[in-house]
Amino acid sequence: MSLKLINKNYTYSSQLKMKAVKMYQADIPRSIIVNELGIKDKKWVNVWVK
Numbered sequence: 001m002s003l004k005l006i007n008k009n010y011t012y013s014s015q016l017k018m019k020a021v022k023m024y025q026a027d028i029p030r031s032i033i034v035n036e037l038g039i040k041d042k043k044w045v046n047v048w049v050k
Helices: 014-025 030-037 043-049
Strands: 003-006 009-012
Touching: 014 030, 014 043, 030 043
Parallel strands: none
Antiparallel strands: 003 009
């Protein structure tokens, strides 16, 4: 997976972010996106979409 733990902060790869944005644009619910991609908080999907 593209998830790294650094000082209790999670960082996500550019590829994972782009995949999350594409899924969001395809009207896939954020709850499904975070579960499938292993994202820790739904807010990040909103941040990346902006």
